[in-house]
Amino acid sequence: MIIVVCxxxxxxxxxMSVELAKKYDAVILNADSxxxxxxxxxxxxxVTEEEKQGVPHYLFDIxxxxxxxxxxxxxxxxxxxxxxFKDKNIVIVGGTGLYIKAAxxxxxxxxxxxxxxxxxxTNEELYERVHEIDPNxxxxxxxxxxxxxxxxxxxxxxxxxxLLYPAIFIGLxxxxxxxxxxxxxxxxxxxxxxxxxxxxxxxxxxxxxxAIMTGIGYKELYDxxxxxxxxxxxxxxxxxxxxxxxxxxxxxxxNQMDVKWFDVDFNDFNNTINECINYIEEKKQ
Numbered sequence: 001m002i003i004v005v006c007x008x009x010x011x012x013x014x015x016m017s018v019e020l021a022k023k024y025d026a027v028i029l030n031a032d033s034x035x036x037x038x039x040x041x042x043x044x045x046x047v048t049e050e051e052k053q054g055v056p057h058y059l060f061d062i063x064x065x066x067x068x069x070x071x072x073x074x075x076x077x078x079x080x081x082x083x084x085f086k087d088k089n090i091v092i093v094g095g096t097g098l099y100i101k102a103a104x105x106x107x108x109x110x111x112x113x114x115x116x117x118x119x120x121x122t123n124e125e126l127y128e129r130v131h132e133i134d135p136n137x138x139x140x141x142x143x144x145x146x147x148x149x150x151x152x153x154x155x156x157x158x159x160x161x162x163l164l165y166p167a168i169f170i171g172l173x174x175x176x177x178x179x180x181x182x183x184x185x186x187x188x189x190x191x192x193x194x195x196x197x198x199x200x201x202x203x204x205x206x207x208x209x210x211a212i213m214t215g216i217g218y219k220e221l222y223d224x225x226x227x228x229x230x231x232x233x234x235x236x237x238x239x240x241x242x243x244x245x246x247x248x249x250x251x252x253x254x255n256q257m258d259v260k261w262f263d264v265d266f267n268d269f270n271n272t273i274n275e276c277i278n279y280i281e282e283k284k285q
Contacts, residue, residue, distance in 0.1 A: 002082070002167040003280060004100060005093040006031070006253055008246035010182045011172040011264055012272075014047050017093035019273045020170075020280075021055045024089040028052075029081050030059040031094025031103075034215050036074070037065050039202065042195045043217035045186065065202060066209045071102050078103040082165060092167070097252035106162040118148050126151065138214070168283045170276050171259035173250075174266070183242045187217075187235060196221065196231075216241045 001024065005017045021028050030036065034044040038061045047057060058081055063069045078099070082090065092100060101107060118126060126147040130137050139146045174182075199221040202212060212218045217238050224234040253259050260279055265271040 001026075001089045001284065002104075002165055003089070003091045004031075004104070004167050004169045004257075005091060005172070006095060006097065006100060006169065006257075006259060007172040007261075008179060008249040009045070009095055009242055010179060010186050010246065011174055012266075012269060013093050013095065013172055014045070014051060015269060016170070016172060016273065016276065017091045018047075018051060018053055018055055020276065021089075021091045022053065023277060024091075024280075026089035026091045027056045027058060027085050029078060029090060029092045030057070031078075031092050031096055031099045033069075033071075033074070033094075033096040033099055034211065035060050035094070036063050036069055037061070037067075037211055038063065039065050039198070040211070040215070040218070042190050042193050042198045043215065045190070065212060066207045068210065071098055074099045075102045075107065095249050097249065097256060101256055104163060104165045104167055106164050116148070116152055118151065123147070168280055169257050169259040170279070171253055171261040172264050172272070173261045174264050178266070179246060180243050183246060184239050187239050187242065190217070191235065200225065216245060 003020055003024070003026070005013050005020065007013055017028050020026065032044065034040055035046045036059060037044075040046070046060065059074075059077060062077070078092070082103075092103075094100065121129070123141055123144055126144065127139075127141040130139060130147050130150050137150060139150060141147075173179075195217065199218055202218070203222055203225045208222075213222065220229075220234040220237045220241070223229050223237075224231050229237070262272055262275050262279075
């Protein structure tokens with residue numbers, strides 16, 4: 001049995017994944033594009049050893065921060081793990097919808113770079129295609145050249161709606177005000193836990209990989225260390241971009257997967273755990 005725990009940042013996916021893994025004697029596989037990297041711990045809210053509660057976790061800390069790692073790489077790695085643990089229950093957890101989709105669906109990539117001019121597509125259509133492949137793309141809708149370059153480099157997936165690995169999709173959600181408040185508080189906690197020192201260590205080694213320069217929490221602090229913005233401005237940008245990212249995550253999951261959403265009871269998380277378990281038991285029958 002494969003259970004997918006997804007949803008926006010800051011809703012309790014890590015805790016839910018561990019509780020479900022304990023219940024079903026499962027292993028946990030990461031589906032967060034930033035948590036594959038070593039040293040990116042605080043800024044990615046990576047699961048701690050204490051939080052793991054002895055449950056085996058895989059596809060975390062598998063790459064150095066200056067290494068390149070693509071969704072195509074992840075597709076291969078996760079499918080290898082699905083084969084390795086085919087006789088066990090598996091919980092996949094993370095907020096990178098594209099990773100989950102690429103791994104579990106018949107998502108095929110054009111590996112060779114194409115040279116398509118896409119003359120038949122408007123900027124809006126190009127923009128939609130780019131975001132279908134990479135919802136985190138920050139290319140502006142009016143930057144036609146770059147949109148075309150992204151599509152040619154990444155290729156257009158085919159047969160992407162055919163689910164190859166039957167899975168139960170659990171989504172955690174809450175109202176917008178609560179979510180935004182949690183995101184803002186979480187950034188403050190990250191800072192108190194040492195986020196600035198974590199990023200400074202990478203900055204001092206001049207690591208400017210794509211992961212660092214596009215990752216929320218890292219690119220903003222690099223701008224601060226470069227002297228382009230103040231620390232207060234950097235932290236406010238982290239909060240603002242995290243909120244916007246959460247909104248994009250909702251849109252992605254709603255449009256791409258058959259997710260059953262559960263409103264999180266933050267006063268008694270066990271209520272939400274039990275609701276999810278009841279749903280899983282129904283789907284198993």
